[in-house]
Amino acid sequence: MARVGDAMLTVTRVVHASALLDFGGARILTDPWLPETRFYRPGEPRAFVTAADPPELSVVISHGHYGHCDLDALVRYPDKSVPFAVVPGLADTVRAAGFPNVVELAPWWSTHLGPVEVTAAPASHGVLEVIFVLRADGHTVFFGAEALLV
Numbered sequence: 001m002a003r004v005g006d007a008m009l010t011v012t013r014v015v016h017a018s019a020l021l022d023f024g025g026a027r028i029l030t031d032p033w034l035p036e037t038r039f040y041r042p043g044e045p046r047a048f049v050t051a052a053d054p055p056e057l058s059v060v061i062s063h064g065h066y067g068h069c070d071l072d073a074l075v076r077y078p079d080k081s082v083p084f085a086v087v088p089g090l091a092d093t094v095r096a097a098g099f100p101n102v103v104e105l106a107p108w109w110s111t112h113l114g115p116v117e118v119t120a121a122p123a124s125h126g127v128l129e130v131i132f133v134l135r136a137d138g139h140t141v142f143f144g145a146e147a148l149l150v
């Protein structure tokens with residue numbers, strides 16, 4: 001956990017590219033990956049144990065690789081109105097997982113997840129991917145996901 005400035009922004013590493021960003025109570029989970037299978041373990045402690053545990057949140061997903069888009073784990077999350085901002089082409093998959101509140105962001109498109117402005121930026125990764133710049137309350141977070149910079 002890292003605190004920045006007057007503690008209005010808290011960044012908690014979950015695992016891999018997954019982090020919980022807390023902009024003064026507006027929480028955003030990046031690239032969820034919560035593996036609990038016998039053969040696929042994160043290899044490090046997680047900030048929370050299961051997908052049912054995180055507090056009220058929003059979700060951003062950079063691309064559809066399993067290690068960044070673990071919708072099987074998020075299906076257990078009880079609040080299906082959780083807003084998602086995702087790479088283009090992933091919205092139908094998120095909706096099929098039971099989360100209807102999803103917007104796709106092409107590079108340089110923006111949306112708001114609560115008070116947080118989320119802007120997608122171009123990335124290169126062998127599959128379609130976007131990275132994100134998240135801003136609220138004078139704080140800016142760059143989330144580079146798993147991208148090569150272009």
Ligand SMILES: [Zn+2]
Pocket residue numbers: 063065068125146
């Ligand atoms: Zn990937």
